[in-house]
Amino acid sequence: MKKVQPRTLPGFMELLPNEQIVFNDIKEKIQKSYERFGFLPLDTPIIEDAEVLLAKAGGETEKQIYRFNKGENDLALRFDLTVPLAKYVSEYYGELSFPFKRYQIGKVYRGEKAQAGRYREFYQCDVDIIGDGELSIIHDAEIPSIIYTTFKELGFEKFTIHINNRKILNGIFDEIGSTDKSTDILRIIDKIEKIGAEKVQEELTELGIAKNEIETIMNFIKISGTNTEKIETLRQLGIKSEIFNTGLNELEQVTKLIKVCGVPEKNFEIDLTIARGLDYYTGTVYETFLDDYKKLGSVCSGGRYENLAEYYTDKRLPGVGISIGLTRFFYQARKEGLIKSEKTSISKVLVLPMTDNLEKCMEIASKLRNAKINTEIYLEDKKIKSKFKYADKLNIPFAVVIGDDEIANDKVTLKNMTTGEQETLPIEEVINRILIEE
Amino acid sequence: MKKVQPRTLPGFMELLPNEQIVFNDIKEKIQKSYERFGFLPLDTPIIEDAEVLLAKAGGETEKQIYRFNKGENDLALRFDLTVPLAKYVSEYYGELSFPFKRYQIGKVYRGEKAQAGRYREFYQCDVDIIGDGELSIIHDAEIPSIIYTTFKELGFEKFTIHINNRKILNGIFDEIGSTDKSTDILRIIDKIEKIGAEKVQEELTELGIAKNEIETIMNFIKISGTNTEKIETLRQLGIKSEIFNTGLNELEQVTKLIKVCGVPEKNFEIDLTIARGLDYYTGTVYETFLDDYKKLGSVCSGGRYENLAEYYTDKRLPGVGISIGLTRFFYQARKEGLIKSEKTSISKVLVLPMTDNLEKCMEIASKLRNAKINTEIYLEDKKIKSKFKYADKLNIPFAVVIGDDEIANDKVTLKNMTTGEQETLPIEEVINRILIEE
Numbered sequence: 001m002k003k004v005q006p007r008t009l010p011g012f013m014e015l016l017p018n019e020q021i022v023f024n025d026i027k028e029k030i031q032k033s034y035e036r037f038g039f040l041p042l043d044t045p046i047i048e049d050a051e052v053l054l055a056k057a058g059g060e061t062e063k064q065i066y067r068f069n070k071g072e073n074d075l076a077l078r079f080d081l082t083v084p085l086a087k088y089v090s091e092y093y094g095e096l097s098f099p100f101k102r103y104q105i106g107k108v109y110r111g112e113k114a115q116a117g118r119y120r121e122f123y124q125c126d127v128d129i130i131g132d133g134e135l136s137i138i139h140d141a142e143i144p145s146i147i148y149t150t151f152k153e154l155g156f157e158k159f160t161i162h163i164n165n166r167k168i169l170n171g172i173f174d175e176i177g178s179t180d181k182s183t184d185i186l187r188i189i190d191k192i193e194k195i196g197a198e199k200v201q202e203e204l205t206e207l208g209i210a211k212n213e214i215e216t217i218m219n220f221i222k223i224s225g226t227n228t229e230k231i232e233t234l235r236q237l238g239i240k241s242e243i244f245n246t247g248l249n250e251l252e253q254v255t256k257l258i259k260v261c262g263v264p265e266k267n268f269e270i271d272l273t274i275a276r277g278l279d280y281y282t283g284t285v286y287e288t289f290l291d292d293y294k295k296l297g298s299v300c301s302g303g304r305y306e307n308l309a310e311y312y313t314d315k316r317l318p319g320v321g322i323s324i325g326l327t328r329f330f331y332q333a334r335k336e337g338l339i340k341s342e343k344t345s346i347s348k349v350l351v352l353p354m355t356d357n358l359e360k361c362m363e364i365a366s367k368l369r370n371a372k373i374n375t376e377i378y379l380e381d382k383k384i385k386s387k388f389k390y391a392d393k394l395n396i397p398f399a400v401v402i403g404d405d406e407i408a409n410d411k412v413t414l415k416n417m418t419t420g421e422q423e424t425l426p427i428e429e430v431i432n433r434i435l436i437e438e
Numbered sequence: 439m440k441k442v443q444p445r446t447l448p449g450f451m452e453l454l455p456n457e458q459i460v461f462n463d464i465k466e467k468i469q470k471s472y473e474r475f476g477f478l479p480l481d482t483p484i485i486e487d488a489e490v491l492l493a494k495a496g497g498e499t500e501k502q503i504y505r506f507n508k509g510e511n512d513l514a515l516r517f518d519l520t521v522p523l524a525k526y527v528s529e530y531y532g533e534l535s536f537p538f539k540r541y542q543i544g545k546v547y548r549g550e551k552a553q554a555g556r557y558r559e560f561y562q563c564d565v566d567i568i569g570d571g572e573l574s575i576i577h578d579a580e581i582p583s584i585i586y587t588t589f590k591e592l593g594f595e596k597f598t599i600h601i602n603n604r605k606i607l608n609g610i611f612d613e614i615g616s617t618d619k620s621t622d623i624l625r626i627i628d629k630i631e632k633i634g635a636e637k638v639q640e641e642l643t644e645l646g647i648a649k650n651e652i653e654t655i656m657n658f659i660k661i662s663g664t665n666t667e668k669i670e671t672l673r674q675l676g677i678k679s680e681i682f683n684t685g686l687n688e689l690e691q692v693t694k695l696i697k698v699c700g701v702p703e704k705n706f707e708i709d710l711t712i713a714r715g716l717d718y719y720t721g722t723v724y725e726t727f728l729d730d731y732k733k734l735g736s737v738c739s740g741g742r743y744e745n746l747a748e749y750y751t752d753k754r755l756p757g758v759g760i761s762i763g764l765t766r767f768f769y770q771a772r773k774e775g776l777i778k779s780e781k782t783s784i785s786k787v788l789v790l791p792m793t794d795n796l797e798k799c800m801e802i803a804s805k806l807r808n809a810k811i812n813t814e815i816y817l818e819d820k821k822i823k824s825k826f827k828y829a830d831k832l833n834i835p836f837a838v839v840i841g842d843d844e845i846a847n848d849k850v851t852l853k854n855m856t857t858g859e860q861e862t863l864p865i866e867e868v869i870n871r872i873l874i875e876e
Contacts, residue, residue: 004493006528006750017478038785038814040455055442068506090444097831138817260797312444347476359698376476379576393535
C-alpha cells in the first residue's frame with residue numbers, strides 16, 4: 001500500500017504525552033483559578049458565520065483569518081474569544097445575569113507567518129466581566145488579583161502586573177491637539193520596551209508630530225517613582241483635559257483598590273508606557289511581566305472597554321477582562337526552563353501481574369481505582385525487565401507486583417520506582433501509603 | 439451603527455452557563471474515569487493537512503468534510519479522533535511506549551444535514567490501546583470495565599454493554615460463500631434494531647443473497663439465551679470456517695475475562711446482531727445501551743482493529759478502543775431528563791458587601807478562596823434584593839453578608855440560599871460548615 005507521510009502542519013503545537021500532561025496541568029490550574037473567582041464556563045463554537053465573526057474585524061486580523069465556504073455558507077474560524085463573547089452576550093442577553101462573569105479556555109486560529117513560537121492554532125484563556133449598561137470600577141481592581149492568584153498557582157513568585165489608563169494617554173493627546181492621531185501614537189508608544197525611546201521619537205516625527213509635542217509625550221512616559229509618586233507627578237503636570245483627569249482619578253482609585261484586593265505592592269506598578277495596541281480598550285489596561293524574563297513579553301494582558309458588542313446590539317455592555325495566550329506561554333516558558341510541574345504522570349500505580357491469577361490482579365487494580373488512585377495494569381506478556389522499563393518511561397511512581405507468593409499471603413509487593421525500595425504489604429496499607437504521598 | 443444579527447450556526451451546540459456547567463461536569467467525569475485507568479492525554483490539532491487526514495477516508499465521510507485552502511495549503515478539519523491518532527502514532531512511533539494507551543476528548547467536524555440532535559461540531563471522548571506488532575486480547579476484556587466505570591461515574595446503573603466478534607460474522611459469510619459481500623451484509627445486519635428482521639431479510643435479498651443463505655444468517659443472529667448458552671449454541675452450529683472458530687474462541691475468552699475485570703454479568707451480554715458498520719473493526723466490537731432508553735442508540739461504541747495506521751506506516755499497530763459521542767449524548771440525555779448532575783454552580787459563596795469597608799470584604803473573600811472555596815464578591819452598587827436575586831439565578835448555595843455590625847463583632851452572616859436560614863458566625867466557622875457540605 002502506498003503510504004502518506006504522517007505529518008503535522010507547521011504552526012500547530014502537538015505534544016508528546018509527557019509534555020501534554022504538563023500542559024494540561026497548567027491549563028487546569030488556570031481554569032481552577034478562574035473558577036475560584038466564580039467565573040462561569042463558556043464553550044462557543046470554533047466555526048462561526050463569517051459575517052458575524054468579521055462584523056468588526058479588519059486589517060491584519062482579517063488577512064489572517066481561516067475563512068471558507070461549505071455549501072452556501074460563508075464560514076470562519078474564531079481568531080479570539082472576545083468576538084464570540086460579544087456575539088454570545090448579545091444573542092442570549094435576556095437569559096444572562098449581570099454582571100456576567102465568564103471564562104473561556106479554547107483554541108483560536110490565525111494564519112500567521114510560520115516561525116518559532118508563533119502558532120496558527122493556540123489556546124487563549126480569557127476572563128471577562130460584562131456589565132449591563134454600567135460596571136463598577138472596583139472590577140478593574142479585582143482583575144489584578146485574578147492575575148496574581150493565577151500566576152502564584154502556576155508557581156511564579158516574581159512577576160509584575162503593569163497598569164495604566166488609556167484615558168490618561170488620550171488626555172495627553174487631547175491637550176497637545178493630536179486626538180486624531182491618538183491610535184497611531186499609542187501604537188508607537190506601546191513598542192517602547194521593544195524598540196527603545198529614540199526609535200519611538202523617530203516614528204512619532206515620521207507621523208508628523210511636532211517636536212515640542214513629542215517632548216511632552218516623552219516627558220510623560222518617562223515619569224518614574226513609586227505608584228504614589230507617579231500619580232503625584234501626573235497631578236502636577238496641571239493638564240486641564242477632562243479625559244486626562246478622569247483617567248487619572250480612575251488610575252488612582254484602581255491602584256488603591258488593588259492593594260485592598262490583596263495584591264502585594266511588589267507585584268503591581270503603574271506603567272505609563274503601556275497602551276495595548278487594540279483600539280477597543282478605553283480605560284484601565286494591564287500587562288504582566290515575569291521579572292527575570294521580560295523578554296518573553298506580556299504573559300497576561302487585557303483592559304477595560306466601554307462597549308463590548310456595539311456591532312451586534314444597541315445595549316451598552318461595558319466590560320473588563322484579561323487573556324493568557326497559553327500555547328505561546330507554554331512554548332516560551334518551557335524553552336526557558338520555567339515550568340516546574342509536579343505532575344509528570346497520569347498513573348500513580350502500575351500493577352504487574354506475575355501470576356496466572358489475573359482475577360486477583362484485576363481485583364487489586366479495582367481496589368486502587370476505588371480509592372481514586374489512577375492505576376494501570378500491564379497486560380502484555382513481556383519479560384519483567386520490559387514491564388519495569390514501561391513504568392520508568394511513563395514516570396509512574398509506584399509498581400505493585402503480584403505473584404503467586406503474594407496472593408498466598410494476601411499481600412502485594414510495592415516498589416517505589418524513584419528510590420527502588422520495595423516492601424510486601426497488604427493492599428490496604430499500600431493504598432494508605434500512596435494516598436499519603438499525594 | 440448598522441448591526442449584524444448575532445447568531446450561532448445551526449448544528450453547533452452552544453449552551454447557557456448553567457447547562458455548560460453540567461456539560462463540563464460530565465466531560466470531566468469521563469476524563470477522570472479514563473485517567474483512572476492510566477490513559478495518557480493527547481490534544482492533536484483540529485486542522486490537518488487534507489492529504490494526511492483523508493489518506494483513508496472515502497464515501498460519506500469525505501462529502502461531509504470541512505476542507506479548504508489557506509494560501510497554498512489544502513487543509514481539512516478532523517472528522518474523528520481515530521485518524522489523528524493513527525497519524526500521531528506513526529509520526530512519533532519511536533518516542534512512544536507500547537502498549538500506548540491514550541485518551542482524547544475534543545471537538546470533531548462533520549458537515550451533516552442539519553436536524554435535531556445532529557451536530558456539525560461535536561465532542562468525541564475516545565480511549566484506545568495500541569500495541570506494537572501485537573496486543574493481548576485481555577485488553578479487549580478491559581475495555582468493558584472502562585465503559586462500566588465511566589457510566590457508573592455518570593450516575594447510570596441500568597445499562598448493558600453488548601459485545602460481539604466480527605470474525606464470527608465473517609466466518610459465517612465464509613461458510614456460505616459470500617465473503618465478497620460481507621461489508622454490505624454487516625451494514626444491513628447492523629440496522630436490525632432500527633428496521634426490524636423483515637426489512638433486513640428484504641435488503642439481503644436485494645443484495646442478491648440466496649434464500650437459504652439468508653436463512654443461515656437469520657438463524658444465526660436470532661441465537662438467544664445467556665452468554666454461556668449463546669457460546670454453546672454457536673459451537674453446536676458445527677461451522678468449519680477457521681475464522682469463525684477463531685472468533686468464537688476470542689468471544690468466549692473475552693466474555694470470561696470481562697467478569698474477571700469486575701463488570702457485573704447484568705451489565706454485559708453477547709449480541710450477535712451488532713457489527714459496527716465501520717470496516718476497520720476486525721475482532722471484538724462493543725455497543726452500549728441504556729436499558730430503559732434503547733431508542734437513544736448506542737451511547738458508547740468501539741472495537742478491535744488489526745491495523746491502525748496502514749496508510750502511514752509499515753508497522754503493524756493493532757488496537758482496541760471506544761468512543762462516546764458526548765454532544766449528541768448530552769442532547770439526548772437532557773431531553774429525556776436523564777442528567778442528574780449535582781453540580782449546578784461554579785461559585786459556592788457570594789460575598790455581599792453591605793459596608794464601605796471593602797478591604798474587610800476582600801479579605802474575607804480571600805480567606806474563602808484560600809480554603810479552595812469558589813467565591814465571588816458582588817461589587818455592583820445595587821439594592822440588597824437584586825444582590826440576592828443574582829445569587830439565586832446563578833444557583834449559588836451560600837451568601838456571606840458583611841455589614842458594619844458584623845465587622846465590629848469580627849463575624850459574618852451566612853445565609854443558606856436553599857433553606858433561607860441565616861446565622862452570624864466567625865469566618866473560620868463558615869469555612870468549616872461549607873467544606874463539610876461538599
